[in-house]
Amino acid sequence: MKKLLFLLFLLASCSKNVVNIYAETDFNNNEKVFLVQYLENRPVLKDSTIINDGNFNFSDTITYPEMHYLFFEDIMGSVPVILEPGQINLKIYKDSLPSSKVSGTKSNEDFLKYRSEITEYTDELSKIDLEIGNAVRSFDSLIAKDLQSQFILIRKKLTDYELDYIENNNDSYMSSLILKRMIYERSIDFDVADSLLNNFSQNIKNTNSSIEIKKIIDNYNLTNSESPRIGSFAPKFSGPGLNGEVISLSSIKSKYILLDFWASWCAPCRVDNPGLAESMNKYDSDDFIIVGVSLDINEASWKKAIGDDGIEKWIHISSLKYFNDPISKLYNIASEGVPTSFLIDPERKIIAKNIKGGELEFILNSSLRNN
Numbered sequence: 243m244k245k246l247l248f249l250l251f252l253l254a255s256c257s258k259n260v261v262n263i264y265a266e267t268d269f270n271n272n273e274k275v276f277l278v279q280y281l282e283n284r285p286v287l288k289d290s291t292i293i294n295d296g297n298f299n300f301s302d303t304i305t306y307p308e309m310h311y312l313f314f315e316d317i318m319g320s321v322p323v324i325l326e327p328g329q330i331n332l333k334i335y336k337d338s339l340p341s342s343k344v345s346g347t348k349s350n351e352d353f354l355k356y357r358s359e360i361t362e363y364t365d366e367l368s369k370i371d372l373e374i375g376n377a378v379r380s381f382d383s384l385i386a387k388d389l390q391s392q393f394i395l396i397r398k399k400l401t402d403y404e405l406d407y408i409e410n411n412n413d414s415y416m417s418s419l420i421l422k423r424m425i426y427e428r429s430i431d432f433d434v435a436d437s438l439l440n441n442f443s444q445n446i447k448n449t450n451s452s453i454e455i456k457k458i459i460d461n462y463n464l465t466n467s468e469s470p471r472i473g474s475f476a477p478k479f480s481g482p483g484l485n486g487e488v489i490s491l492s493s494i495k496s497k498y499i500l501l502d503f504w505a506s507w508c509a510p511c512r513v514d515n516p517g518l519a520e521s522m523n524k525y526d527s528d529d530f531i532i533v534g535v536s537l538d539i540n541e542a543s544w545k546k547a548i549g550d551d552g553i554e555k556w557i558h559i560s561s562l563k564y565f566n567d568p569i570s571k572l573y574n575i576a577s578e579g580v581p582t583s584f585l586i587d588p589e590r591k592i593i594a595k596n597i598k599g600g601e602l603e604f605i606l607n608s609s610l611r612n613n
Contacts, residue, residue: 265332274315307415324349363400428579469574481559496531506547515551536560
């Protein structure tokens, strides 16, 4: 009798955690669908099925909300869907995956509302980013500078909206996802992030994204130390280049090196990149070179940003590990954020930090004349 009661208890508990996904599509019959979750930033196939009469479904058990993605055979892109207990309904369009609709549970409704409310900011940022590129290519520095100020202003409005969202929605899975991204981008102080995390409901604290946030904050608190100081020798480093080749500090022969930490997702970095490239082009590579250390995790995004920003002549390094990049740890970039740069002289000492434009060129011109 006890065994029967225990079994009934287990069945009842499991039924509370059941998630059912039902999708209507305009795909052909027998086309494959893959349900993928990213764990520690690596894709893991959770399930797969085929489309029948324009429909497909998945069923599983899950305790806490977690982001998943639907991929389709021979189709670029994916449809994000948050798995959590309940009925999730999808309307998927083959020729326009981003237009697909997801509804039916709290987290997916929150996701839809969040994306709708930030559209005005993201659309404006994309527009300004495009105009900055046009201004840079036209060598119109005054317009580019004005556009950069506009970009920073809109970006701040978006950040303020997101912080307000997190503070007022401590039981929303979206708050955890937003905070995780802000931690990775280093657009929020760790103390503020820790306070917001501690205010989450227990259900949200138990999600993978919140666990990852806590791990990053704990590691930061354990390893936090001063970054290399002006006047000290630059810590020796090595890392993989664009084609997988190993690039080290000792292998770079330029007299002066600007070691620049950046990422494709870092808006201020992207604003600075064209100007830094313009400065570098004024010097012979034997005298001055920029070494860009990217904190990207997506190789395609990293390489696309290099082309878009016109920084192909830089030396590029990335382990594609966000702030877990070994060079980033060596220079304690987690406490600095990006962009952060160090100007290194021929003796391989750090002589300046976070300089650009006229200030960078003044130091280079003076130093090169003296040498």
